[in-house]
Amino acid sequence: MSNKELDCRGLVCPIPIVRISRAMKGLHVGDQLTVFASDPSFQADVQAWTRTMGHQLLAIQATEEFQTAVILKCV
DSSP states (O other): OOEEEETTTTOTTHHHHHHHHHHHTOOOOOEEEEEOOOOOTTTHHHHHHHHTTEEEEEEEEEEOOOEEEEOOOOO
């Protein structure tokens, strides 16, 4: 199991989700992807994307500057 990081700060929808999708293709089942994003809609977008794609959103945290999401590759 590995944990990769993806910095999407400064990018707006749909670019963070596009980059997450590309990054997940390079991971194995059981790997985690930690994503940093500043787009205000990121939390709702990543929740919908993980449900649709069959992955698990392990955590999402927000500060005033950005949000951090941890995604587990399940399929």
